[in-house]
Amino acid sequence: MPFTWPLDPQDLFVERYPQMTLGLPADEVDAVRAAVTEMWPDRPGGWVYEWSALAARHAAAGRHRSAAQAYGWAKFPSLADESKRTALARQVEQYVLASPDFPVEFERRTLTVAHRGGETTLPIHLMAAPDLPADAPVVLAGGGVDSWKTDLHGMWEQLALTLPARLLLFDLAGTGESAHLPMTPDGGAEVIDGLIAFARTIGNGRVGHFGISMGGHYSARTGLTGAVDASVVLGGPVRHSFARGRGFAFGMDGIVGNALGFDAMPTTAERDRALAAFDLRPLLDRDTNGPMLVINGADDVHVPQSDTLIFQGRRDTRVHLVPDTGHCAISRFDEAMALITPWLEATLAT
Known part of the structure; x- marks a missing residue:
């Protein structure tokens, strides 16, 4: 079974910010960064929760490619629990929906x-x-x-x-x-x-x-x-x-x-x-x-x-x-x- 481990989510923003802003607007990444306070819990302030909320807004507006990018960060950095695996499944779903416009x-x-x-x-x-x-x-x-x-x-x-x-x-x-x-x-x-x-x-x-x-x-x-x-x-x-x-x-x-x-x-x-x-x-x-x-x-x-x-x-x-x-x-x-x-x-x- 996969496992979680102690991890400061802000450390991930420090390293991955340039990669995050390749696929999403900087202001959206900045807003998630400000909202995230913990790594693993699926609740407000949690990494997967805040990234998934952004992804869901894009999905509801029909912006499937952006939704797939945001769900991709929601499941990052590892499929260590059920919420991460759910985010991966939603990423794939949104990606396939976006594919006719590639x-x-x-x-x-x-x-x-x-x-x-x-x-x-x-x-x-x-x-x-x-x-x-x-x-x-x-x-x-x-x-x-x-x-x-x-x-x-x-x-x-x-x-x-x-x-x-x-x-x-x-x-x-x-x-x-x-x-x-x-x-x-x-x-x-x-x-x-x-x-x-x-x-x-x-x-x-x-x-x-x-x-x-x-x-x-x-x-x-x-x-x-x-x-x-x-x-x-x-x-x-x-x-x-x-x-x-x-x-x-x-x-x-x-x-x-x-x-x-x-x-x-x-x-x-x-x-x-x-x-x-x-x-x-x-x-x-x-x-x-x-x-x-x-x-x-x-x-x-x-x-x-x-x-x-x-x-x-x-x-x-x-x-x-x-x-x-x-x-x-x-x-x-x-x-x-x-x-x-x-x-x-x-x-x-x-």
Whole structure:
């Protein structure tokens, strides 16, 4: 069972405000910020209550896309209790209602893939520019442990409109609509292998993988193994992020603990044991990688620079640290995407 943990909601506003105001007006975010006084209780002053109230106002006015954004913050940062899971269900409902007005082709479907000796199902979203040919490449794209496929819609929409490829959007195991699966190195990678196999059947056979934050851990895996034809790692933890005794900031210890499948806050020793298995040193020691672009903000508080710079000097690999910005270069995201989009286009065309 998921768990809650002590967390000051104002700390989340400090870190996530730039991300919140990408999808919602600053005055609305400011009003919720002023109203929120506690994290978990579903009552006035509670995080999920105040964000859901904003979302409900947008939904009642027919502003379904804004409602989906606000419900996305209501369920943030983890599906740790029933009110958070309800907010996720309402986010998906509002997102689907908004989809006919998207300026891109959009399809929501459920796939069945192999998982740990059996099968599992998970919802995916397919997104493409309206005039994209059927024989275009496909790019798997996903976020991290607390920002999921629906939360990042604005980013995916812009990428779909500029990149001549179809996007296949999904939630990592242990997160979002894949939260029924624990996040493990092997199980999470196996699900992605199934998505890659599907992606090769719906386009021209060329497949890329664009992972953000923990999603970048898994795109580093597919890049290092050569499982895809192009891999973008944006803010991905790959080695030193999983070092023994490393601390977490802004509530990330509870977020990660939930994604890993713990039913209470893990001890440091329990967390270290679970995370040690994610160290990609065995893959980094091999020379099997496909083309990779590894990028992050230079001032990331979650992922050390060494997890980006460790890729320097590798064959077919480009490495870039964006100065004066933090995790996933979020405050200078346009600069990061100005590198990522043309690289993906050129690499998947060769």
